[in-house]
Amino acid sequence: MIGPSTQWMLDEDILRCPACVSEPERDPEKKDPGRLDVVKNKWLVCRDCGRKYPVEDDIPQMLIEIGDRYRYVSVEQLE
Ligand SMILES: [Zn+2]
Numbered sequence: 001m002i003g004p005s006t007q008w009m010l011d012e013d014i015l016r017c018p019a020c021v022s023e024p025e026r027d028p029e030k031k032d033p034g035r036l037d038v039v040k041n042k043w044l045v046c047r048d049c050g051r052k053y054p055v056e057d058d059i060p061q062m063l064i065e066i067g068d069r070y071r072y073v074s075v076e077q078l079e
Pocket residue numbers: 017018019020034046047048049050051
C-alpha cells in the first residue's frame with residue numbers, strides 16, 4: 001500500500017517508469033515520459049507503456065522486470 005514515503009515521492013513528482021526513461025524505450029520526442037498513475041492505492045501504472053509497479057509496504061517496486069509482469073494485466077484485474 002502507498003504510505004507516507006511513497007506519497008511524498010508522488011507529491012514531489014519524482015517517480016517515473018524506469019523503462020520509459022531509459023534506452024532503448026526512451027522516446028526523445030516525448031517530454032517527461034513514464035508518468036505514473038496511482039491505481040487502487042497500491043499500483044503505479046505507466047501512462048506510456050502500461051507497465052504496472054506494485055507498492056509493497058510503502059516501497060515502490062520500480063524494477064522493469066516487475067513492471068513487465070503486469071504490463072498486459074488490465075487495471076481492473078490488479079489486486
Ligand atoms: Zn513505461
